[in-house]
Amino acid sequence: MSDEQPSVPVFCDDCGTTTRVPLDDVGEAIERHNDQLHDGEEVAQVDPDIADHLADLVVDDLGLLDEE
Ligand SMILES: [Zn+2]
Numbered sequence: 001m002s003d004e005q006p007s008v009p010v011f012c013d014d015c016g017t018t019t020r021v022p023l024d025d026v027g028e029a030i031e032r033h034n035d036q037l038h039d040g041e042e043v044a045q046v047d048p049d050i051a052d053h054l055a056d057l058v059v060d061d062l063g064l065l066d067e068e
Helices: 023-037 048-062
Strands: 007-012 017-022 044-046
Touching: 007 023, 007 048, 017 023, 023 044, 044 048
Parallel strands: none
Antiparallel strands: 007 017, 007 044
């Protein structure tokens, strides 16, 4: 049993940093980072490999892959 939030690495090419952010906050964290540090440009983003994996997780979570 665990209700721990999975965290997601957010990579910023410009800053050269990777920050782990709770899944729930990731959209907001990226927006805030880009807003404050990059004039709203979309520089920081979820690591593409992870984003792929996350999509799988979300699909799994929604049970879309369940077969009857
Ligand atoms: Zn940055």
